[in-house]
Amino acid sequence: MTRAIVHMDLDTFFVSCERLTNSKLNGLPLIIGGGERGVVASCSYEARTFGVRSAMPIKMALRLCPQAKVMKGDMELYSKLSHDVTQVIEEKAPIVEKASIDEFYLDITGMDKFYGCYQWTNELAQSITKETGLPISFALSVNKTVSKIGTGESKPVGRLEIPESMVQPFLNPLSIQKIPMVGDVTFQLLSRIGIRNIQTLSEMPAEVLQRMIGKNGLELWKKANGIDNNPVEPYTERKSISTEHTFLQDTIDIKNLKSILIGMVEKLAFQLRSEEWLTSTVVIKIRYANFDTETKQAKIAYTSADHTLTRAVTDLFDKLYQRRMRLRLVGIRFSGLVRGTYQINLFEDTEEMLSLYQAMDKMKRRYGFDAINRCAGANLKTKQKDVP
CATH class of the missing domain: 3.30.1490.100 (DNA polymerase, Y-family, little finger domain)
Structure with missing residues (x-):
């Protein structure tokens, strides 16, 4: 049976939480983080258009976007709203893995026999926004890697389905940086030998890749070829x-x-x-x-x-x-x-x-x-x- 794996990601979560409590922030370039000597924890899409990104020093972010409003984060608020979203999902989904404070994996394999997987996921996303007021994106595909990449490509407020037959055509043109396990060092290493998109990486012999970057080479090759058998691990706060x-x-x-x-x-x-x-x-x-x-x-x-x-x-x-x-x-x-x-x-x-x-x-x-x-x-x- 073909798996049906959903990745759900709350859009600019910290920013969305702040806007939920103060509508005057809507549409403004917003930076969540510390003071002038701090770093960006999150930023709105309006700020991103100026080149602002997470983990960037606040001073640099304000040079790029001087009109941005900088706010100190409220983790108590974010934790509460994350818990609220988790409750909505757990009430409806059979298997849920909470991957971080603002993202989730769902295994809904077999649900298409009774209810269309995409329709069910879309209605869940609508329920989350209705009950919490927070925007959320999702992608539905055959494994965790493809669905996570799909969510990133569909934002903001994206709704994307990538069936098994379309996995490789979807992945091929994308930058290798879209693969979750590719950091700056790996990207620079592969770029130097001309490997910049996923198709080129997928066509490279797995043994050569393993010799180049070590034990993670085979895993990276699998992800480039849309292969990921990692299960959705049920989330529990007992950990x-x-x-x-x-x-x-x-x-x-x-x-x-x-x-x-x-x-x-x-x-x-x-x-x-x-x-x-x-x-x-x-x-x-x-x-x-x-x-x-x-x-x-x-x-x-x-x-x-x-x-x-x-x-x-x-x-x-x-x-x-x-x-x-x-x-x-x-x-x-x-x-x-x-x-x-x-x-x-x-x-x-x-x-x-x-x-x-x-x-x-x-x-x-x-x-x-x-x-x-x-x-x-x-x-x-x-x-x-x-x-x-």
Whole structure:
């Protein structure tokens, strides 16, 4: 049976959320991000016509589009509206994967026997806009790669169906940069030997491509040929990452306890960014010397930033640890995970902050997690275990 895979993407999601709460922003070139030293988290199509794009320094964006209105992002609002859209989709779709805060994959294979797949998807998109007020684009095809590329090509407010017979004709003329796994480095490498569109890439021997770019070569060749067997993985907010720290001796040293917590946050936040997750729920756990165990949790705006998560964890600890009895264990869990990267939450941070995180993460990946750490979390040396 031919698969029917839908990719749905909320159009300029952050901008659309802001316009939903303030109609005076409609039609204006709008930039969502930090201050003058920050970076662009999102921008409207009106701003994009001037060359503004995500992750661009705000200063550069304003040079390109000086009339743009810059707004600080509101992740609490975006998280709520993302949750609202998720609920609408989950109520109607059989299998849903939430790929990020603003995009979804749906597997509706077999639905054409009872109801046209395209008609059903179109009505779902209309329901989302009607119930949430947010515009959404989609593409329906035979796999995740083709449908995702299709959504990008159909925006804004696009509705596209790419049947199996049209997959290669649709892909062939497009730039290889349209393939999700092709970054700047791979694009420059392939461009130098004349491979710039997907058709040329698809006709290249897979073995040669694998020798050129390594283990991802075969996967890239498959995507260029419209082959992608990856399943739609049902989304669940039960996914989490966590770690616990058991003390060699029970302690009541508040300064040391907070230092330990900061180190734990740094480790988990690095894992979030490495695996491209954002968390929306922070849980802290403490176990007293008499084995009494208590937990406390808080909802936060989606993030993977150390400093944001550290603030949430230490605030929870202050509220939870009230008995002033010695502790034998502390634990942290981040849950409510969605796919996404740190840069979408750069509303208060500067370009320098983003560069710092990227540099630190690069060093950790190359030389190991302990290659560089914050001084405040440097006491994390005693017994600790990660919890799946």
